[in-house]
Amino acid sequence: MKKIISIMLISLLVLGGCGKENETSDNTNALEAIKEKGVLVVGTEGTYSPNSYHDENGDLVGFDVDVAKAIGKHLGVEVEFFEAEWDSLFAAMDAGRVDTVINEVEYDEERALKYDFSEPYTYVRGALLVSEDNDDIKSFEDLDGKKAAQNLTSSWGRMAEEYGAELVSVDSVNQTMELIKSGRADATLNAETAFGDYMKNHPDEKVKIVAYTDSTASSYVPVIKGETELLDAINEALDEMRESGELAEISIKYFGIDVTNETQGE
Secondary structure (H helix, E strand, O other), rough: OOOOOOHHHHHHHOOOOOEEEEEOOOOHHHHHHHHHOOEEEEEEEOOOOOOOOOOOOEEEOHHHHHHHHHHHHHOOEEEEEHHHHHHHHHHHHHHHOOOOEEEEOOOOOOHHEEEOOOOOOEEEEEEEEEEEEOOOOOOOHHHOOOEEEEOOHHHHHHHHHOOOOOEEEEOHHHOOOHHHHHHOEEEEEEEHHHHHHHHHOOOOOOEEEEEEEEEOOEEEOEEEOOOOOOOHHHHHHHHHHHHHHHHHHHHHHOOOOOOOOOOOOO
16 A cells, blocks of 8 residues: 655654664564565655656656566565655655665765665766746856755755755755746756656746756665665666666656666767
């Protein structure tokens, strides 16, 4: 059953010390515990199209949702999704509420202190988007002194900040676009796939992409540090999905291109 967990509930569970549902004993590793339960619990936003969102029927769908389901299938277990805002997903994993977070998670050194990461399963460029009538911002360097609508803890937000932007907090692409169109933010930096999906569904929107990153960013599956058996099993699943073409099929289904190929976009 799909679950939508409110942020208030997550805070109570995490801060109130109500116990760790997924906590394993000293003699049981995470992979064994998952197989014993028959369920892989995956944290995801559910509001970030096309990676993790609800369709017109209210069903949780998206690229990362399908990737998570495929990993579960390869592990021989069901997948249960735990939905929450981005800032709460890693807290939920720390508290043992979820086994992993599959939601366009990128590697960074701070996260690597607490988590181990799978091999990458996407290679996506960053894109800089502004309103259609904005002629002041034409490159990432032009973000200096401007307001950028970003999730405050995302790698895209940190990148915008590194270019000198003042961050305006948002939780979804739709909210981002509203701030851009209203002039409350000057620009936003995100994955090209997120903007491409939005523009596909809103072809008349008065926004434009003015620059792309030279390099690509990758998505990874994180696990609690030291859970090598689980990490190995996830990597094996991703390898099998890549070799069979399953991973590319999921990418084309949601993005229209194969972003699982390292040479894509070169």
